Amino acid sequence: QVQLVQSGAEVKKPGASVKVSCKASGYTFSSFFIHWVRQAPGQGLEWMGIINPSAGSTSYAQKFQGRVTMTRDTSTSTVYMELSSLTSDDTAVYYCARDRALTVGGTFDFDYWGQGTLVTVSS
Amino acid sequence: DIVLTQSPGTLSLSPGERATLSCRASQSFSSNYLAWYQQKHGQAPRLLIYGASTRATGIPDRFSGSGSGTDFTLTISRLEPEDFAVYYCQHYATFGQGTKVEIK
Numbered sequence: 001q002v003q004l005v006q007s008g009a010e011v012k013k014p015g016a017s018v019k020v021s022c023k024a025s026g027y028t029f030s031s032f033f034i035h036w037v038r039q040a041p042g043q044g045l046e047w048m049g050i051i052n053p054s055a056g057s058t059s060y061a062q063k064f065q066g067r068v069t070m071t072r073d074t075s076t077s078t079v080y081m082e083l084s085s086l087t088s089d090d091t092a093v094y095y096c097a098r099d100r101a102l103t104v105g106g107t108f109d110f111d112y113w114g115q116g117t118l119v120t121v122s123s
Numbered sequence: 124d125i126v127l128t129q130s131p132g133t134l135s136l137s138p139g140e141r142a143t144l145s146c147r148a149s150q151s152f153s154s155n156y157l158a159w160y161q162q163k164h165g166q167a168p169r170l171l172i173y174g175a176s177t178r179a180t181g182i183p184d185r186f187s188g189s190g191s192g193t194d195f196t197l198t199i200s201r202l203e204p205e206d207f208a209v210y211y212c213q214h215y216a217t218f219g220q221g222t223k224v225e226i227k
Contacts, residue, residue: 045160045168047216061216095167100179108215109158111179113167 002026004034004096004114011120017084020117022096029077030054033099033106036070036081038092039116046092050099050106051079086121093118125149127212129219135227142199144222146212151192158213159188159197161206162221168211172197199224 007021022034036048049060051070058070069082079096094117097110126149136142146157154175160168170179172188175195185200199206207226212219 044220045211045213045218047218097167100170100173107173108156109170109173109213110160110168111170113169116167 002098002112004098004112006094006096006114006117009118009120011122012086014087014121014123016086016121017082018086018119019080019082020094020096020119022079022081022114024053024077024079024098027098030074031102034070034072034079035097035099035106035108035110036068037095037097037110039095040089040092043092048081048094053077053079083119086119088121091119091121125152125214125217127214127217127219129210129212129222131222132220133223133225135225136202137227138202138204140202142197142202142206142224144197144199144210144212144224146190146195146197146219148193148195148214152214154191154195156214157188157190157195159186160211160213161208162211163208171210 003025005023010018012018030053035050038046051058053072067084072079096114098112099106100109100111101107128147130145157175159172162168171182171186176188187198189196209221209223211221
């Protein structure tokens with residue numbers, strides 16, 4: 001069965017960076033785009049970006065340009081999201097999610113989600 | 124950028140009742156790219172509907188989606204106890220702010 005398993009909770013100080021992993025299994029890793037979505041406490045969902053696991057190409061939300069980097073390791077079927085220059089506003093649960101369809105550019109609906117990784121930024 | 128506005132913010136209903144949730148877009152777009160998600164407390168969102176009206180795998184037929192252009196609707200025909208949750212609509216990189224369906 002399709003699974004996305006994320007790394008554990010992190011506590012970081014302001015100004016630091018965090019790297020969250022998302023290990024995929026149960027399907028052909030290179031065939032489906034992966035998105036990252038975050039959710040601040042008590043708030044809604046916010047799309048951060050997308051990575052093509054086959055080519056490694058990425059596209060980021062303008063809000064995170066220059067601060068986020070998404071990469072992948074095809075040998076372990078793992079996608080990574082690194083966010084730098086953290087502030088308290090980055091405290092959130094970060095999710096990876098699989099794009100539903102085998103379509104160039106993705107369909108931007110997400111059929112499988114990781115369990116979420118809580119990142120807390122606090123001095 | 125397209126803005127999605129969901130209404131109402133909170134819907135208070137009893138099990139067995141019908142729920143109608145609205146998602147209005149600031150400009151028209153293809154219904155191929157409108158999705159609905161359900162999120163329960165402490166859990167990841169779950170895809171319910173894509174392409175405005177197609178149920179995702181395993182989603183009960185009491186959930187239905189409709190609409191086009193700028194106005195989209197998620198309907199839950201008869202609320203089950205497990206349906207009380209927050210629902211989000213989505214178009215590409217944009218999510219609505221959510222509608223909470225709570226027990227009356």
